Amino acid sequence: MSLELQDVEWFAGYRQIIKGVSLEVIPGEFLGLIGPNGSGKTSLMSILSGIRRPDRGRALLSRQDMHRHGRRKLAQHIGFVEQQADTTDRLTVREAVSLGRTPYLSMLSPWTSRDDDLVAQALADVDMAHMADRHWQTLSGGEKQRVHIARALAQEPKFLLLDEPTNHLDIRHQLGLLELVRTLPVTVVAALHDLNHAALFCDRIAVMNHGVLVGLGTVPEILTKTMLRDVFGVSAQVEQDNDGNCFIRYHAAFDK
Amino acid sequence: MGLFKHPAFWHRIGAALAALMLLCAALAFAASVGETSIPVRTVLDTLANHLFDANRHVDAIDSGIIWNYRLSRAVVAACCGAGLAVSGVVLQALLRNSLADPYLLGISAGASTGAVSVVILGLGGGMVSLSLGAFGGAVAAFAFVSLLALQAGRGTGAIILAGIAGSQMFNALTSFIVTKSANAEQARGIMFWLLGNLSGVRWPDVWLALPAVICGLLVCLWYARALDAFTFGRESAASLGIPVRRVYVVLIGSSAMMTAVMVSIVGSIGFVGLVIPHAARFFVGARHGLLLPLSALIGALFLISADVISRIIVPGQVVPIGVVTALVGAPAFALILCHRRVLR
Numbered sequence: 001m002s003l004e005l006q007d008v009e010w011f012a013g014y015r016q017i018i019k020g021v022s023l024e025v026i027p028g029e030f031l032g033l034i035g036p037n038g039s040g041k042t043s044l045m046s047i048l049s050g051i052r053r054p055d056r057g058r059a060l061l062s063r064q065d066m067h068r069h070g071r072r073k074l075a076q077h078i079g080f081v082e083q084q085a086d087t088t089d090r091l092t093v094r095e096a097v098s099l100g101r102t103p104y105l106s107m108l109s110p111w112t113s114r115d116d117d118l119v120a121q122a123l124a125d126v127d128m129a130h131m132a133d134r135h136w137q138t139l140s141g142g143e144k145q146r147v148h149i150a151r152a153l154a155q156e157p158k159f160l161l162l163d164e165p166t167n168h169l170d171i172r173h174q175l176g177l178l179e180l181v182r183t184l185p186v187t188v189v190a191a192l193h194d195l196n197h198a199a200l201f202c203d204r205i206a207v208m209n210h211g212v213l214v215g216l217g218t219v220p221e222i223l224t225k226t227m228l229r230d231v232f233g234v235s236a237q238v239e240q241d242n243d244g245n246c247f248i249r250y251h252a253a254f255d256k
Numbered sequence: 257m258g259l260f261k262h263p264a265f266w267h268r269i270g271a272a273l274a275a276l277m278l279l280c281a282a283l284a285f286a287a288s289v290g291e292t293s294i295p296v297r298t299v300l301d302t303l304a305n306h307l308f309d310a311n312r313h314v315d316a317i318d319s320g321i322i323w324n325y326r327l328s329r330a331v332v333a334a335c336c337g338a339g340l341a342v343s344g345v346v347l348q349a350l351l352r353n354s355l356a357d358p359y360l361l362g363i364s365a366g367a368s369t370g371a372v373s374v375v376i377l378g379l380g381g382g383m384v385s386l387s388l389g390a391f392g393g394a395v396a397a398f399a400f401v402s403l404l405a406l407q408a409g410r411g412t413g414a415i416i417l418a419g420i421a422g423s424q425m426f427n428a429l430t431s432f433i434v435t436k437s438a439n440a441e442q443a444r445g446i447m448f449w450l451l452g453n454l455s456g457v458r459w460p461d462v463w464l465a466l467p468a469v470i471c472g473l474l475v476c477l478w479y480a481r482a483l484d485a486f487t488f489g490r491e492s493a494a495s496l497g498i499p500v501r502r503v504y505v506v507l508i509g510s511s512a513m514m515t516a517v518m519v520s521i522v523g524s525i526g527f528v529g530l531v532i533p534h535a536a537r538f539f540v541g542a543r544h545g546l547l548l549p550l551s552a553l554i555g556a557l558f559l560i561s562a563d564v565i566s567r568i569i570v571p572g573q574v575v576p577i578g579v580v581t582a583l584v585g586a587p588a589f590a591l592i593l594c595h596r597r598v599l600r
Contacts, residue, residue: 051494075497082495085488088354089542102485103497107478111264148488155496 001027001077001158003048003187007057010043017043019211020057025159025189030182032198033191035208036232041191042083044208045163048189049080075103079152079186080161084168086144087136094132096147097122100154122153126180142173149181162190166197175200195232199223199246207231219246275553279334282560286330287322289564291571294318303327324458332457333563333577334556335465336518337528341536341555342473343511344529345548349483350507351412352490357530358515361415361508362422364524366397367516368430368450375446376438386449387520394516397426402508412490415508451576452525454563461521472514473552479507480544487542527581528555531589538592558585 003025010018017040025031025048035041046052047059050066059066066074079100100122101115123129126146131139139147145165152160162181166174174194178201181188192198198205198219205222207215209231215222223246228236235251287299302322304310343358351360359365370393371386373379379389401415401422408414434443476483482503485493494500515529536551559581566580 046491049495051491071494071499072497075495078495080495082491085492087352087487087489089487090537091487091542095541095543096487099485099487099496102481105481152495 001062002060003078003159003189004060004063005044005048005054005057006060008044008047008054008059009056010047010052011055012043017211018047018054021208021211021213022057023206023213023216025187026204027158027187029203030188030190030201032202032205033189033208034193034195034198034205039208040211041208042163045080045161045189045191046082049078049161050074051080072103075155077157078159078161079155079157081145081148081152081163081165083163085148089136091136092132093128093134093136093139093147094119094123096136097132097150097154100151103155118156119150119154122150125153125184126150141168142170142177145169145173145177146180149177153184153186157186160184160186160188162188164191164193167193195223195228195248199248220244223248272549275549279553279556282557283327283330283334286333286560286564287326290321290326290567292321294322298322328459328462329454329457329563330560331462332465332521333454333559335462335469336522336525337532337555337557337559337562338552339465339469339472339514339518339555340525340529340559341532341551342469342476342548343515344531345533345536345544345551346476346483346507346511347529348533349486349544350504351415352486353412353416354534355530356416358511359423359524359526359529360419361512361515362397362401362419362426363394363512363515364450364519365423365426365430366400367391367394367519367524368446369393369397369426369433370520371449372430372433372438372446376433376442390523391516391520393426394512394519397422398512398516400425448576449523450578452523452578452581453574454522454566454577455574457521464517465521468514468517469552472510473548475510476507476548477545479503480548483507483544483548484542523578525559525578525581527578527585528559531585532558535589535592538595 005021005023008018008021009016021044033041033044043052047054050059050061053059053067061069061074061077097119098115101111101118105111120129123132126149128143128146128150131143136144149162149165160181165181166177169177174197178197181190182201202219204216204218206213207222207227214231215227220240223238225236225238228234228248237249237251239247239249241247284296284299288294288296298314298318299322301310301312301314302319304312305314305319306323340358344356347356347358347360348354367390370389370391373393374384374386374389401418404418404422405415408418434446438446482493482498485496485498490500532555533551536547536554540546540550562577562580562584565584566575566577569575569580
């Protein structure tokens with residue numbers, strides 16, 4: 001199964017947010033999406049997830065236009081965790097994760113024990129099984145994020161899309177969450193804020209700037225001194241350790 | 257089909273039967289209480305006569321009061337309470353706003369404009385009844401608000417703001433017509449109607465209200481899982497495979513129609529649509545498969561009781577039911593709110 005964008009353009013009102021982006025997600029990889037604020041990462045994520053339709057160009061799942069699959073079918077293949085989705089409703093962790101089964105349920109195919117098992121499995125995958133009966137409002141930010149990921153996993157997706165999943169988490173939970181996501185048996189596309197995290201966890205990195213995809217490749221190919229200066233406007237040194245892992249050392253105050 | 261083997265299925269059937277029995281008991285009670293108190297036994301005999309041709313002996317006047325006056329009224333009250341509560345649940349779920357209520361979409365404001373146009377301006381030249389005028393006004397206002405919301409953008413905020421703008425405009429129109437053309441008598445009559453009035457309700461109203469609320473409830477129940485999926489907002493619902501736009505159109509449309517029918521029959525009874533959903537959520541949480549029917553039940557029972565109270569609280573006079581729902585409902589709701597905080 002493939003996930004692909006071809007020459008995608010997208011407008012918010014009259015403002016063009018995404019400009020001619022082509023991108024193919026390779027099955028099994030962890031693809032990181034980086035770029036400065038307002039570069040179109042979130043818009044691109046919602047196009048990839050099928051929530052938004054491109055105004056021009058095509059978004060393809062299995063080489064077929066996404067909207068032709070229908071919402072339900074799409075949700076059975078793509079799990080999407082957006083930024084900061086919260087609720088004031090009184091519900092338990094298990095109920096929140098159960099929502100992930102929605103694309104498979106209908107009047108004629110009601111909830112079964114298999115759904116129970118899948119929800120339990122998803123909770124175990126994100127290490128939240130012991131909190132299944134806790135109320136949503138009592139969770140910390142990191143726990144909420146893990147529940148969201150469990151909900152997406154309960155959709156049994158081939159592709160897991162995460163929009164800045166580590167926002168508002170402390171450093172331990174940031175690393176823990178990304179480590180967790182990397183070990184899951186799904187293809188992951190994640191918009192990431194922290195470039196060192198991208199360096200540490202991603203197989204490939206895509207760089208967005210002003211709505212244009214300006215780079216796509218392996219970590220050493222993408223994370224270069226020039227890219228950091230041109231796209232992010234920072235002066236930094238990219239170092240590699242003995243295992244070939246990249247590490248970015250930022251320099252203070254930089255004027256163009 | 258595995259459906260019938262599922263234990264939850266039979267639990268639900270049992271619960272539905274219990275709810276239905278409770279509702280019937282409340283209706284019988286409402287029919288026996290009033291200015292002249294009639295024993296429940298007589299009420300049951302009257303029902304048996306009308307429903308099964310039982311030929312029991314019942315005083316003709318008692319029978320008339322029960323069947324033509326109190327029972328039709330109680331059934332419409334029940335429909336109204338259920339319909340408004342269900343609309344409230346749906347709007348609160350879709351718009352992700354706990355202050356949303358069925359009148360948010362300009363329906364009661366539009367209904368009042370329609371009603372005064374008929375009663376005071378004489379629109380339709382006597383061919384159009386107050387109810388029909390109110391219904392027309394409600395639909396017109398809803399159409400106006402929907403168009404405005406579509407033009408204003410796609411967010412839930414746009415719908416709420418469009419509703420406020422529409423309500424204000426139609427309320428102003430009503431006030432304008434009343435101050436310009438109405439005499440004191442008419443103005444008082446309109447005010448009574450606006451606060452909710454079940455006095456004129458007869459069986460033909462039942463055959464309008466009952467199908468409306470049953471259809472509305474069934475449509476909403478069909479989309480119960482879709483409503484659940486809105487727990488974390490629109491985008492999250494979309495990513496769970498919900499056709500957001502279609503669900504919006506179908507559910508907001510049906511709850512608006514349900515509300516418009518109720519308002520055109522009894523006027524705009526406040527409080528029910530806003531508060532009953534919260535009360536029901538307090539008991540069963542936010543799963544709509546349970547929340548919708550329970551809200552309908554509580555709404556129905558609440559409005560039946562409110563109607564009884566409105567009839568007996570001031571001897572020789574009927575207090576507008578909207579006044580009762582707020583006077584009784586607000587303290588009850590305050591209790592629930594406080595209690596909920598203790599539970600957490």
